[in-house]
Amino acid sequence: MYDVAIVGAGIIGASIFRELTKYNVKVIVLDKENDAAMGTTRANSAIVHAGYDPKEGTLMAKYNVWGSELFEELCRDLSVPYKRNGSLVLGFDDEDMERLKKLYENGQKNKVRGLRLLNREEVLMKEPNLSQAVKGALYAPTGAIVGPFELTIALIENGVTNGGEFKTSAEVIGIEKEGVVFCLKLKEGEPIKSRYVVNAAGLHADKVHNMICKESFKILPRKGEYYVMDKSQGGIIQHTLFQCPNKMGKGVLITPTVHGNLLVGPSSEDLEEKKNVGVTSKGLGLIQETAKKTLEHINYRENIRNFSGLRAISDRDDFIIEETAVKGFIDAAGMKSPGLSAAPAIAIDVVAILQQIGLLAEPKKDFQPKRHQIRFAELSPQEKQELIKKDPRYGRIICRCEQVTEGEIVESIQRPAGATTVDGVKRRCRPGMGRCQGGFCGPRVQEILARELKKPMEAVILDREGSYILTGKTK
Amino acid sequence: MHYDLVVIGGGPAGLAAAYEAYENGISKVLIIEREKELGGILNQCIHNGFGLHTFKEELTGPEYAERCIDKVMYSTIEVKTDTMVLNIEEKYIHAVNGVDGYMVIKASAIILAMGCRERTRGAIHIPGYRPSGIFTAGAAQRYINMEGYMVGREVVILGSGDIGLIMARRMALEGAKVKAVIELMPYSNGLSRNIVQCLEDYDIPLYLSHTVTDVVGSGRLEKVVVQAVDENRKPILGTEKVFVCDTLLLSVGLIPENELSKNAGLRLDPRTNGLIVDETMQTSEEGIFACGNVLHVHDLVDFVTEEAQNAGRNAALYLNGTSAKAKTVQVLNGNGITYTVPQLINLSKDIKIKLFMRVSRPYYNQEIVVKCKEQVIASFKKKVLLPAEMQNIVLETKQLREIDGNILIALEEAE
Ligand SMILES: Cc1cc2nc3c(=O)[nH]c(=O)nc-3n(C[C@H](O)[C@H](O)[C@H](O)COP(=O)(O)OP(=O)(O)OC[C@H]3O[C@@H](n4cnc5c(N)ncnc54)[C@H](O)[C@@H]3O)c2cc1C
Numbered sequence: 001m002y003d004v005a006i007v008g009a010g011i012i013g014a015s016i017f018r019e020l021t022k023y024n025v026k027v028i029v030l031d032k033e034n035d036a037a038m039g040t041t042r043a044n045s046a047i048v049h050a051g052y053d054p055k056e057g058t059l060m061a062k063y064n065v066w067g068s069e070l071f072e073e074l075c076r077d078l079s080v081p082y083k084r085n086g087s088l089v090l091g092f093d094d095e096d097m098e099r100l101k102k103l104y105e106n107g108q109k110n111k112v113r114g115l116r117l118l119n120r121e122e123v124l125m126k127e128p129n130l131s132q133a134v135k136g137a138l139y140a141p142t143g144a145i146v147g148p149f150e151l152t153i154a155l156i157e158n159g160v161t162n163g164g165e166f167k168t169s170a171e172v173i174g175i176e177k178e179g180v181v182f183c184l185k186l187k188e189g190e191p192i193k194s195r196y197v198v199n200a201a202g203l204h205a206d207k208v209h210n211m212i213c214k215e216s217f218k219i220l221p222r223k224g225e226y227y228v229m230d231k232s233q234g235g236i237i238q239h240t241l242f243q244c245p246n247k248m249g250k251g252v253l254i255t256p257t258v259h260g261n262l263l264v265g266p267s268s269e270d271l272e273e274k275k276n277v278g279v280t281s282k283g284l285g286l287i288q289e290t291a292k293k294t295l296e297h298i299n300y301r302e303n304i305r306n307f308s309g310l311r312a313i314s315d316r317d318d319f320i321i322e323e324t325a326v327k328g329f330i331d332a333a334g335m336k337s338p339g340l341s342a343a344p345a346i347a348i349d350v351v352a353i354l355q356q357i358g359l360l361a362e363p364k365k366d367f368q369p370k371r372h373q374i375r376f377a378e379l380s381p382q383e384k385q386e387l388i389k390k391d392p393r394y395g396r397i398i399c400r401c402e403q404v405t406e407g408e409i410v411e412s413i414q415r416p417a418g419a420t421t422v423d424g425v426k427r428r429c430r431p432g433m434g435r436c437q438g439g440f441c442g443p444r445v446q447e448i449l450a451r452e453l454k455k456p457m458e459a460v461i462l463d464r465e466g467s468y469i470l471t472g473k474t475k
Numbered sequence: 476m477h478y479d480l481v482v483i484g485g486g487p488a489g490l491a492a493a494y495e496a497y498e499n500g501i502s503k504v505l506i507i508e509r510e511k512e513l514g515g516i517l518n519q520c521i522h523n524g525f526g527l528h529t530f531k532e533e534l535t536g537p538e539y540a541e542r543c544i545d546k547v548m549y550s551t552i553e554v555k556t557d558t559m560v561l562n563i564e565e566k567y568i569h570a571v572n573g574v575d576g577y578m579v580i581k582a583s584a585i586i587l588a589m590g591c592r593e594r595t596r597g598a599i600h601i602p603g604y605r606p607s608g609i610f611t612a613g614a615a616q617r618y619i620n621m622e623g624y625m626v627g628r629e630v631v632i633l634g635s636g637d638i639g640l641i642m643a644r645r646m647a648l649e650g651a652k653v654k655a656v657i658e659l660m661p662y663s664n665g666l667s668r669n670i671v672q673c674l675e676d677y678d679i680p681l682y683l684s685h686t687v688t689d690v691v692g693s694g695r696l697e698k699v700v701v702q703a704v705d706e707n708r709k710p711i712l713g714t715e716k717v718f719v720c721d722t723l724l725l726s727v728g729l730i731p732e733n734e735l736s737k738n739a740g741l742r743l744d745p746r747t748n749g750l751i752v753d754e755t756m757q758t759s760e761e762g763i764f765a766c767g768n769v770l771h772v773h774d775l776v777d778f779v780t781e782e783a784q785n786a787g788r789n790a791a792l793y794l795n796g797t798s799a800k801a802k803t804v805q806v807l808n809g810n811g812i813t814y815t816v817p818q819l820i821n822l823s824k825d826i827k828i829k830l831f832m833r834v835s836r837p838y839y840n841q842e843i844v845v846k847c848k849e850q851v852i853a854s855f856k857k858k859v860l861l862p863a864e865m866q867n868i869v870l871e872t873k874q875l876r877e878i879d880g881n882i883l884i885a886l887e888e889a890e
Contacts, residue, residue, distance in 0.1 A: 228597070232737075278604040281688065281710075305597040307605065381569070385577040392573030397559035400509060401734075437595040439611045443618055457624060466694020467607035470624045471721075474649055 002026045003359060005184055005194035007172050007208050010041040011148060011340050012332050013200035014155035015347035021162035023361035028192060032171030034465055035424045037152035039202040043309030045253060045266060046148050047240055049338040050087055050140035052107025052115060059319040061110045063342035068142055070344040078154040079373040080147055081258035087143025087240040088123065090294060091136045096244040100138045114141040129236050131296050143240055147258050148340055149427045158371050160416040175211040177326065196328045196354055203274050203312045205333035213324045217334060221274045222311040224266025225283040230302040230435050234260040241294050252290045264291050264298060279306040304435050311336050321346060323357055377403040399441040401434020409445060413452045422446055423463040477581040479503040479794050481568055483560050484588035486515020487776050488767025488783040490543035492586045495787025497550050501794055504552045507570055509559045514540030515590055519620045522641055528777035539776060563739040584762045584790045587736060591768040594728040603690030612638040612726040625649055627722025631699050632656045633687050635663040637774060639726025644673035654718050656681045657701055659708055662837050664863050666774060686710060696721050729772045746814035747771040753819035754828045756786035764790050771816050774865050804875055809885025811835055822872050831867045832884065834860045841886045843868055847878040856889055
């Protein structure tokens with residue numbers, strides 16, 4: 001019997017999970033996929049928004065601004081890549097400049113620190129490669145970038161270290177309540193019993209909600225597509241560059257990533273089905289067309305990957321963070337952007353709601369907030385030398401593009417909530433994220449997984465269930 | 476650690492270059508290779524067709540590699556395998572492995588021979604899902620030929636470059652159904668002998684002027700959509716063909732692997748994505764030479780060996796202090812020529828220089844004309860010129876002594 005069961009191990013579920021492990025409660029997080037961060041959290045813009053955008057008074061405004069202030073310490077504690085590079089919203093005509101002023105005022109009301117309106121010269125000083133057509137910008141120094149799946153995985157791992165449980169391939173297909181106890185039926189395996197349930201099922205949060213509550217919202221998928229460019233392009237800008245939203249749409253953003261790549265996107269397309277069909281030439285074409293306005297020359301030949309994610313847009317137009325009509329069942333849903341930025345703050349409030357409705361939560365004295373991850377490529381030569389002396393596996397580079405060593409890969413498999421798939425390793429320590437996209441290191445990562453997990457090579461898969469790599473031995 | 480010469484890369488280029496330098500009197504030579512074995516990409520090329528020029532017999536890739544490795548093994552050349560070079564700073568090489576740890580190696584001269592890598596799905600923006608079952612042809616080749624695993628049962632191959640063609644045959648021999656080879660261009664990018672031996676002999680259809688426009692499958696690949704393209708290589712609506720398959724192999728080009736060179740500040744040629752070199756294979760930095768696929772992508776290993784021997788010999792001359800500098804001319808490209816290597820020619824000595832080049836599309840009955848301004852220096856008649864087949868011409872420095880300016884190489888209709 002658990003005190004709290006969380007459905008969904010995206011950034012929202014993972015943040016709530018780790019927050020709960022600060023207390024003496026028995027908590028489990030369930031996800032239908034074979035790893036954490038397999039939903040919206042793995043494919044988004046990875047921006048920690050400053051918070052000038054959401055309308056004053058909304059939950060989005062509150063949690064975004066608050067959340068963004070929590071990121072720096074959180075990422076330091078969990079050894080997750082994060083960088084406060086600042087954001088610029090660019091204006092290209094008088095109408096844009098009017099809108100920027102409004103955004104600025106909205107940001108002031110939301111209590112975003114350090115906002116400033118910049119004139120053309122000031123913008124170009126900050127970003128000399130920008131299109132010369134720029135007229136001015138809103139500058140938000142607290143805007144930042146983060147590794148969203150790294151953070152989610154680190155939160156889950158740290159929660160497990162602190163006594164929480166994480167269960168993958170655990171799709172919740174039905175929920176019943178007997179007295180004060182919820183019974184979550186799983187597609188496979190024993191049902192999970194718990195006194196409280198938090199619904200953080202992302203795109204499927206309406207479905208999970210409706211398993212026990214009356215329908216009260218709908219989640220609609222909206223697709224966003226991206227280009228990820230080689231690190232050779234990462235340095236052409238420093239800040240996250242938004243276009244001023246106008247009647248033509250929200251525009252696209254261009255940003256460096258925490259690992260030094262360049263991200264261009266997203267497109268925006270409402271879908272009927274909650275099934276990600278991937279990128280389309282149309283969507284990619286639109287991105288190229290729209291991005292030109294910000295940077296005239298983007299070298300798309302340096303593209304290393306395209307991806308797409310589904311936004312979970314609720315018909316309520318704000319985050320849904322509340323106890324439902326069914327006592328003890330809490331929704332943390334409708335997490336469109338800035339859901340990632342808001343997650344650390346949302347987690348704190350969800351725990352507060354749980355306490356208000358009766359969860360007895362004593363702080364854990366021995367809570368361990370820190371986790372350390374070795375990133376070979378970031379070490380100094382001396383540190384590298386010492387590390388290799390201790391463990392020669394850190395001297396064997398498996399991924400040549402990102403300079404990831406065997407030691408790091410083994411570690412990513414052996415850690416709590418460790419990797420079990422080739423892409424799981426990639427999301428934890430980056431082999432295959434580089435320009436050759438795993439062409440060289442994929443087979444070697446697979447070999448290491450097979451060895452460490454004591455599985456035959458053929459049983460090691462790429463990503464989701466069903467994504468087998470090999471079909472057997474040769475003749 | 477200090478060496479006269481450090482060669483980065485232990486494929487055919489690195490091996491031949493190191494051995495040639497050794498033969499020319501350089502005794503303290505080190506080869507650094509990141510794989511566990513020497514031999515480079517040849518180790519996975521178990522088909523025939525290597526060495527007709529160099530050894531006058533037809534060898535498999537590993538056999539060719541073995542000959543190069545044997546020579547090195549019976550010399551005093553040192554080898555560090557399983558060792559990765561992280562960067563090069565002013566002839567100091569930073570490298571790591573599990574045994575020596577982090578090393579800083581001083582080299583009086585360096586030969587870069589890192590080879591090339593395959594272009595990926597991202598580089599050509601193929602839309603669709605991201606399932607498993609999409610491999611670069613080389614990665615699939617490695618699984619099959621080196622690790623002994625099959626990667627699929629029903630296969631479509633995008634790109635008719637040589638690796639794609641060879642893998643079509645290899646997959647068919649392993650019992651897979653190869654449903655199609657799809658090529659964007661109106662002609663194949665592979666050698667003609669490979670089209671015959673790998674496709675025609677196995678009844679594998681080749682679709683020219685087609686491309687893959689969608690990829691479907693949530694776990695493993697389930698199908699791909701193929702469309703014909705117009706003369707601007709844009710897909711034509713209404714020509715969609717669906718191929719049910721669990722595997723898509725990409726053979727969409729190779730790119731010289733020059734991250735180390737870029738970080739070391741060496742000059743690259745945007746036409747080849749390789750280093751800019753002169754006729755001694757010296758790069759923009761004195762004492763740093765380059766050869767093999769890191770310079771430009773070769774279709775025959777024999778030419779790699781030849782180029783590498785040139786680099787090794789010149790590195791030795793440089794180390795013995797006998798290389799002289801004189802007037803340099805640039806080699807420019809005109810009509811029909813996509814690149815030439817070397818890009819620079821130094822006129823200090825009376826020598827013959829082999830210039831390698833590729834043409835931009837198939838041409839027939841042409842002359843490769845070498846000019847300085849309007850003056851024709853040399854011309855070479857060619858009946859057939861294919862982009863898949865690297866061309867070479869031989870010039871003598873003598874011919875270039877008197878000219879005033881750079882030389883331009885271009886195609887002209889033959890009379
Ligand atoms: C294109 C795009 C760009 C974005 N950019 C940004 C940005 O720059 N900054 C920002 O702050 N936000 C951004 N967002 C929003 C942000 O990504 C989301 O708010 C956040 O990731 C939502 O996290 P989540 O945990 O709610 O959902 P998810 O990550 O989708 O997690 C839900 C999890 O629930 C699991 N699940 C579902 N149903 C069940 C079930 N029945 N049983 C068990 N498990 C189940 C799923 O497998 C999944 O792992 C963007 C979103 C998109 C799509």
